[in-house]
Amino acid sequence: MGGRPPAPPGKGRVLVTGPRTRTVRRPRYPVTREIDEQTGLGEAYMRSLVRTQLRLAIRLCLVLAAVVAGLPLLFALVPEVREQEVLGAPLPWVLLGGLIYPWFVACGWWYVRQAERNEDDFAELVDRSLADGDRAAHETGR
Secondary structure, eight states: OSSSOOOOOOOOOOOOOOOOOOOOOOOOOOHHHHTTTTHHHHHHHHHHHHHHHHHHHHHHHHHHHHHHHHHHHHHHHOHHHHHEEEEEHHHHHHIIIHHHHHHHHHHHHHHHHHHHHHHHHHHHHHHHHHHHHHHHHHTTTT
């Protein structure tokens, strides 16, 4: 009848269920609450992180632009460099056609490392603020 063949005996579908698990609710800390609720303090923290990440991105873009624009400019202004050969290929082709891409990958790797470091520093700052807030609350008897 064009349907599915019957399952062999003892090989039917089995519904597997597990015990109900409850997710652990993380306590809401004052600083993270400030960030989540977008209060003035939270906005200051986020502005600081965004500004730091923006400075990093602009610096990297300027370096990349200087190299990408500077190499052709160098080859145009200094013919001796343009006429050099590396392994039988013209130097401009070797640099712009081959070596620039591994350099881009290395710059991307460096950028990601620096951005993650900025985020770790931000998290440490928030945690430090939490510890200071907990200490102040403990000292005042709250």
